[in-house]
Amino acid sequence: MKRNLKDNFLVLLLAVFVLSGCNNGEEIQPDSEKVLDHLVFTEINYVGSWQADWKNLYSYDQYIKITNPTDHALYLDGMALASSGLSTGQLQNLNHGTDFRTTHFGAAILIRFPGKSGETKYPINPGESVFIAKVAHNHTLGDNEELFNKNSYDLSKVNFEWASEDQLKNDSDFPDNPNVENMRTVYPIETPEDAFPQNLIHETGVLALIRIPAEVSDNDMLSNTLYKWATGWTSLNKTEGGVDKEGGGHLTDGDHNPVVFLKIPNEWVVDAVQICPQQDYQWSVVGESVEKGCCSVLTSGMDKVKNPQEVAGKALHRRFDGKKFVDTNNSDVDFEVRPSSLSKKAL
Numbered sequence: 001m002k003r004n005l006k007d008n009f010l011v012l013l014l015a016v017f018v019l020s021g022c023n024n025g026e027e028i029q030p031d032s033e034k035v036l037d038h039l040v041f042t043e044i045n046y047v048g049s050w051q052a053d054w055k056n057l058y059s060y061d062q063y064i065k066i067t068n069p070t071d072h073a074l075y076l077d078g079m080a081l082a083s084s085g086l087s088t089g090q091l092q093n094l095n096h097g098t099d100f101r102t103t104h105f106g107a108a109i110l111i112r113f114p115g116k117s118g119e120t121k122y123p124i125n126p127g128e129s130v131f132i133a134k135v136a137h138n139h140t141l142g143d144n145e146e147l148f149n150k151n152s153y154d155l156s157k158v159n160f161e162w163a164s165e166d167q168l169k170n171d172s173d174f175p176d177n178p179n180v181e182n183m184r185t186v187y188p189i190e191t192p193e194d195a196f197p198q199n200l201i202h203e204t205g206v207l208a209l210i211r212i213p214a215e216v217s218d219n220d221m222l223s224n225t226l227y228k229w230a231t232g233w234t235s236l237n238k239t240e241g242g243v244d245k246e247g248g249g250h251l252t253d254g255d256h257n258p259v260v261f262l263k264i265p266n267e268w269v270v271d272a273v274q275i276c277p278q279q280d281y282q283w284s285v286v287g288e289s290v291e292k293g294c295c296s297v298l299t300s301g302m303d304k305v306k307n308p309q310e311v312a313g314k315a316l317h318r319r320f321d322g323k324k325f326v327d328t329n330n331s332d333v334d335f336e337v338r339p340s341s342l343s344k345k346a347l
Helices: 005-019 218-223
Strands: 040-045 049-051 056-058 063-067 079-084 091-094 104-112 129-133 184-187 205-211 228-231 233-236 243-246 259-265 269-275 314-318 335-339
Touching: 040 205, 040 269, 104 205, 104 228, 184 218
Parallel strands: none
Antiparallel strands: 040 063, 040 314, 049 056, 063 129, 079 104, 079 205, 091 233, 104 184, 104 259, 205 269, 228 259, 233 243, 314 335
């Protein structure tokens, strides 16, 4: 039977998807007819740019791009970015009664956008995007040449920076940018000695966009046991089946005491990306209703040591299937690796 033009286009589209990006053998289904009704991550730049003087990676220039793919305005008021506590690159045998992945997201870090839930002060209009930087500076220029990089990006005009004013107030190299809105770190609770922003994008973890209901305050999340995920585990070597150690994850006290994450209902997760080098991926640290699969700029965790210049300046980009952004809740399918969209150009 002869294929029509639409069939031929879909076959070609499948071939292109299979030959590029993060896919690791997962069958890809185009979802051109699926209507997206929520904000999505469209770029995650986290590995760093090439610092020729160091002959290594410069990692102060991390940023995230969030896009509104709908036909109406959506709002960041009351929303937050969160990073998982469990590591996708280290298999953990969670203690009995402490595995809540099917119903909850375990957040080791939660950083809120300004504005309150239900307000409309921070819109993203249809088809538009916002950029959120770790540090909102022009990283290509500066007085201290060792801390700036001509191969980096000008992030001085982004929409938000996840570094808080308190984290930057004593930093002479990266002072707070008064022209860019600061986000607020809710968890872990900051202390006066915190002098630099949280490492929000982990190379073996999940980055999530969270919508917090208006009736839930920061204090509720910090004090109510409903939002506490106290856990412990035995870390396993997946290939050998042996016990490595107890404790672990991205957040640990060093004494293997139970680690406490924020216990975020999966229904609050608007979008998520599960990140891990394909060769290092051990398990999914979130329920399938949130995300599955994994994606990474790196093939293995050793790429930054062995081939730093090769991975420098690359980012995760959400695929576009010809009609819309792809969102199958599978990071393996939804993202591909391409150079940063800000390379050699301004916002």
